[in-house]
Amino acid sequence: MDDADLPLLLALAAGGAAEDPWAVVGLPHLGALAAADSGLDLRSGLWVPHPGRDWPQVLGVLLEAVPLVLLGPLGRLADRTARRLAALQRRTGSVLLVAGPWPGAHTRLRVTKSAWEGVGAGHGVLSRRRVTVAATGRGQSAAGRSAAMWLPGPNGAPVPVSAAGSLLVEPVAGDLSGVG
Template sequence: MPLRPGTAPTPSLPIIAEPELLPVLPALAPLLPGGGLRPGTAVSVTGDTGLLLALGAGTFTEQTGDTAWAAAVGLPEIGLAAAAGYGYDLRRLLLADHPGPHWPDVVAALAGAVGLILLRPTGPVAPALAARLTAVLRRSRCALLVAGPWPGAVQRLSIRTGRWFGLGDGHGQLTGRQVEAVAEGRGTATRPRTAHLWLPDAKGTARPLTPTETPLTRPALEAV
């Protein structure tokens, strides 16, 4: 299956994470134990491609230099402009848009060549297949971000609430989306973590709320 590289470089972003963890954008670090992605594990992201894309952007930073590569498998809807806004170096992003039923073979082959894979499987993933691919990831020290459920995922991330800003009275343009993201995990990471952030902000990247910005609140439940 042909892999097509992206077409434009992007500036690096300052990221902080524990040693041996793959860095993430600072706005997303509070969601993950240690503030980064653990190589050889899978993280499930449900319901929001923007969150999936932002979570992988830390691969492209001065901290990783010019040697880090990533791949997106089964995600033809990913916009290269959006990826660039989050910080991806498109010269080091491989795309396998339509792997079809062969996506497990594509993931297994790429795991030895890149440090991070973004994946949308073509259907439900059997636990045995997930375990086999997780073993491949562990041997290769490659992290996997999955759009949707994944048996054995160490973390499950989603957007609890979100609101776009910038449109008023039927005119103008969208300037950003404020969200509340939540992460749940296994073992020592079982306690849910939340973060309020812009995803994206007016510059197209993810950033935490400033002290003067009011977080979104969930609507109160009405009695019936």
């Protein structure tokens, strides 16, 4: 996983979790402060930073228990296990946000460009980060789309970049359909 993708993963999770329970598996470098700054309620979060060799079983238990799970890059997954986890998701309605590739994923979002603003001539404060997010996948996502946004925006949520490069006031929902 590219570290540039972690804020995107958090922004999507915060947009979908609100105050619902959520879990993080296999992302030991994800801190509580980053999760809270993105809008996740720490009181309803579970962390399993190092799930071990049996991580697919840990993931299965969490998919049954919480509606949203963030998963780090933990290694190869057998096709049979991937199908079992997909069936579990369909049955429970849980959402799985994965940092990296995942067998059978409908849509893959990744940060393709990233640049911080705010530091001038070697001094200053980082104020915002402009990213380009690319969406690829199956079905309607097969054509691929991209969008420029501030990540995070002023309120922590992603905000689209206008043609002039200034901040817009409407946050981007987790869906990139219609952007192009």
